[in-house]
Amino acid sequence: xxxxxxxxxxxxxxxxxxxxxxxxxxxxxxxxxxxxxxxxxxxxxxxxxxxxxxxxxxxxxxxxxxxxxxxxxxxxxxxxxxxxxxxxxxxxxxxxxxxxxxxxxxxxxxxxxxxxxxxxxxxxxxxxxxxxxxxxxxxxxxxxxxxxxxxxxxxxxxxxxxxxxxxxxxxxxxxxxxxxxxxxxxxxxxxxxxxxxxxxxxxxxxxxxxxxxxxxxxxxxxxxxxxxxxxxxxxxxxx
Numbered sequence: 664x665x666x667x668x669x670x671x672x673x674x675x676x677x678x679x680x681x682x683x684x685x686x687x688x689x690x691x692x693x694x695x696x697x698x699x700x701x702x703x704x705x706x707x708x709x710x711x712x713x714x715x716x717x718x719x720x721x722x723x724x725x726x727x728x729x730x731x732x733x734x735x736x737x738x739x740x741x742x743x744x745x746x747x748x749x750x751x752x753x754x755x756x757x758x759x760x761x762x763x764x765x766x767x768x769x770x771x772x773x774x775x776x777x778x779x780x781x782x783x784x785x786x787x788x789x790x791x792x793x794x795x796x797x798x799x800x801x802x803x804x805x806x807x808x809x810x811x812x813x814x815x816x817x818x819x820x821x822x823x824x825x826x827x828x829x830x831x832x833x834x835x836x837x838x839x840x841x842x843x844x845x846x847x848x849x850x851x852x853x854x855x856x857x858x859x860x861x862x863x864x865x866x867x868x869x870x871x872x873x874x875x876x877x878x879x880x881x882x883x884x885x886x887x888x889x890x891x892x893x894x895x896x897x898x899x900x901x902x
Contacts, residue, residue: 724785
């Protein structure tokens with residue numbers, strides 16, 4: 664009976680040892696072989712992601728801040744907000760299409776102008792990425808870093824972006840065009856008055872455009888070896 668009990672204890676200990684070794688090996692594998700069997704330190708992961716986001720943000724800002732960066736790009740062009748659709752239709756029907764076109768153009772010019780000075784504010788947000796965030800992002804979807812950035816910084820970026828948009832709207836006469844469009848519409852007989860917050864709308868759409876192209880750049884860096892232009896990016900994202 665004692666022999667049988669000893670054998671059971673010995674067998675149980677052996678099973679526990681095998682399981683513990685397996686868990687340890689899995690942990691080591693998760694840390695040292697996160698991508699393609701390569702050994703990546705936590706510093707490598709975070710530094711690589713920050714470099715990718717910084718590169719993506721710069722390219723996005725450069726692209727969007729150019730003349731027609733927003734206006735000629737169907738993916739990010741700012742149109743009148745949905746609640747203003749009836750305003751646009753009514754004014755165009757009344758022969759006031761130019762005023763509507765001027766308002767749309769000025770919105771996009773404001774966003775293009777804002778992109779020039781907003782990029783450094785956006786880049787500052789990259790610095791707050793933790794090691795835990797970095798590991799999750801590296802193992803995540805093709806736009807995991809962009810999603811993290813949008814989720815964790817949108818409120819702060821909006822607060823910082825809004826004054827830039829306000830100033831840009833004034834500089835491009837967007838506010839004047841906007842007021843002309845809606846004042847004209849609101850004076851028409853038998854219509855319900857519409858009043859949209861132009862700066863808030865323009866800020867939201869401008870940020871959407873920036874994040875859209877940051878996401879495109881992130882996917883490109885992850886998937887395209889030619890976009891991995893530094894040794895660190897190749898180490899972290901290379902196949």
